[in-house]
Amino acid sequence: MPSIASSRTYFPEADVHEILRDVEAVLRGDQLRAGAHAASLERLVAAWCGATTGIAMNSGTSCLEAVFRALDVAGGEVVVPTNTFIATAAAAEHAGARVRLVESHRDTLAPSAADVAAALRPATRAVVIVHMGGIVSPETPAIARLCAERGVPLVEDACQALGSRLDGRPAGSFGTAACFSFYPTKVTAGGEGGVLTTSDATLAAVAASLSDQGRGPDPLLSVRLGFNWRLSEFNAIVAGAQMRRLDDILARRARIAGRYLDLLREDPLVPPMPVPAGVTPNWYKFWVLLPDGVDAEAVRQACAANHDLRLPNGTQDVPVHRQPPYRDGGHHLPDADWFAAHHLCLPIYPDLPVEAAAGIVAAVREEVAAQRELVGSGR
Numbered sequence: 031m032p033s034i035a036s037s038r039t040y041f042p043e044a045d046v047h048e049i050l051r052d053v054e055a056v057l058r059g060d061q062l063r064a065g066a067h068a069a070s071l072e073r074l075v076a077a078w079c080g081a082t083t084g085i086a087m088n089s090g091t092s093c094l095e096a097v098f099r100a101l102d103v104a105g106g107e108v109v110v111p112t113n114t115f116i117a118t119a120a121a122a123e124h125a126g127a128r129v130r131l132v133e134s135h136r137d138t139l140a141p142s143a144a145d146v147a148a149a150l151r152p153a154t155r156a157v158v159i160v161h162m163g164g165i166v167s168p169e170t171p172a173i174a175r176l177c178a179e180r181g182v183p184l185v186e187d188a189c190q191a192l193g194s195r196l197d198g199r200p201a202g203s204f205g206t207a208a209c210f211s212f213y214p215t216k217v218t219a220g221g222e223g224g225v226l227t228t229s230d231a232t233l234a235a236v237a238a239s240l241s242d243q244g245r246g247p248d249p250l251l252s253v254r255l256g257f258n259w260r261l262s263e264f265n266a267i268v269a270g271a272q273m274r275r276l277d278d279i280l281a282r283r284a285r286i287a288g289r290y291l292d293l294l295r296e297d298p299l300v301p302p303m304p305v306p307a308g309v310t311p312n313w314y315k316f317w318v319l320l321p322d323g324v325d326a327e328a329v330r331q332a333c334a335a336n337h338d339l340r341l342p343n344g345t346q347d348v349p350v351h352r353q354p355p356y357r358d359g360g361h362h363l364p365d366a367d368w369f370a371a372h373h374l375c376l377p378i379y380p381d382l383p384v385e386a387a388a389g390i391v392a393a394v395r396e397e398v399a400a401q402r403e404l405v406g407s408g409r
Contacts, residue, residue: 031389036340039219040279040380045271052267064242067266072225074273075210078192079202081227083234086266087241090189090211090224091117092259097207097226098125098156100236101183106155111141112366114160115345116353118187127155131351131359134160134366138306139346140167143176156183159205161191162346163315164217166201168306174204185209192218193280193312202227207237212269217279217312220269223261282380283313289387290316290376300391300398303373315344316378320398323405326374329397337393342375374398 041049056062064086072084087093094117098108104126110119113134122129132141132149139162141149146157157177159170177184184204188194189211191201202208207228212220228234236254239245244256272279294302303317320326326347333339349370351361376390 031337031339031386031393033338034340034377034382034386034390035379036342036377037215038379038381039214040275040282041271042275045275049267049271053264056263056267061263063260063262065263065266067263067270068261071223071261071266071270071273074270075192075225076227078273078276079188079200079208079227081202081208082229083227083231085226085234085238085241086261087224087226087259088261088265089222089259090187090209090213091121092241092257093209093211093224093226093237094118094121094185094187095124096237096240096259097185097209097228097233098122098127099240100233101156101185101206103127103155106153107151108155109146109149109157110350111158111160111162112349112351112361112363113139113162113346113369114158114187114350115189116350116355118158118160119350119356122156122158128153129356130154131356131361131363133363134162134349134369136365136369136372137304138167138169139163139165139369140169141173142169143172146173147176150180150182154180154182156185158185158187160187161194161201163317163344164191164194164201164312165306165309166191166194166196166204166311168196168308170196170204177205183207189213189224190216190314191312192216193276194314195310197308198310206230207233212265212272217283217314218269218272218276220265220272223265223269279380280312283378285384286378286382286387287311287313287316289384290378290391293387293391294318297395299395299402300374313378315342315346316376317346317373318376318394320372320374321402322372324398324401326371328401329374329394332397332400333393336397337389339390339393340377341394342377344375346370346373
């Protein structure tokens with residue numbers, strides 16, 4: 031089997047030429063940031079999820095913090111699922127809130143509406159739903175209804191979910207605001223960058239101001255203390271090209287995922303994680319489940335050493351409640367812990383040859399079987 035990378039960006043030759051043309055035009059112009067390309071990206075992402083406004087920033091994390099600050103969470107609590115990248119929680123903390131972590135169930139990688147209801151307090155200022163790996167949990171509509179009934183804003187961390195849907199409804203269309211990322215490993219890679227989407231005009235105005243040093247209508251006056259969260263035109267050019275390529279990217283990822291599913295559907299050793307009913311994922315991740323006692327990192331190392339196969343690791347490996355800033359919080363979140371110990375990611379990216387899937391699956395099965403034998407022998 032040829033060498034297989036854990037992830038790769040995808041820029042067809044036509045897109046490279048388009049990007050280079052636009053970069054040259056920007057270099058010969060006078061608008062290196064917050065120009066026409068950033069505005070175009072904002073419109074593309076907002077249109078995709080049905081929001082009235084998009085605000086381009088330098089990262090998905092900045093988008094999250096802007097939302098939390100615009101919602102004035104300081105001094106209150108924000109409910110955050112533990113199965114997410116720590117940036118979700120950190121953004122709320124940086125905005126002045128205390129984070130209340132909740133369970134992420136192994137079948138949806140998200141909390142249930144009942145989990146969220148139990149976590150709500152008089153001090154709750156916002157609830158976050160995270161679409162991990164591009165899975166929009168079937169619990170999302172119920173959580174959205176609960177938040178509406180309680181008067182608590184729902185924030186979608188959709189940084190991994192551009193292109194994903196639940197019952198035909200796009201990620202980013204369920205909450206008060208949503209945040210998307212263009213980090214290099216994401217389905218759409220901009221190098222760096224993020225877009226905040228919302229149909230709340232007040233929130234949008236505050237978030238846009240925060241991202242641009244607190245400026246108001248008069249650019250010489252800062253109406254609040256803000257940040258330099260602006261997106262460069264160069265990142266916007268790359269991200270915009272990826273957005274225009276989104277349907278092709280999703281189709282290519284789906285073909286690889288479909289081949290994996292064909293190979294693993296009835297596999298008792300490394301079955302694929304079932305996709306919840308109604309979910310159309312963007313296949314940002316393809317997970318298989320491991321037998322008890324098999325160490326995912328040992329399998330990754332063996333695949334690299336014995337097969338020249340690099341398997342991705344990810345944020346699911348260490349839930350937030352196991353990260354050093356939160357591990358002394360006395361959290362009991364067993365489903366998130368179970369998934370962290372029982373999953374492995376297979377490579378999935380647009381230009382991964384479909385015919386490579388069989389060799390990848392064979393290598394993973396071989397190394398999982400070897401690790402299970404070691405566990406069984408007590409060695």
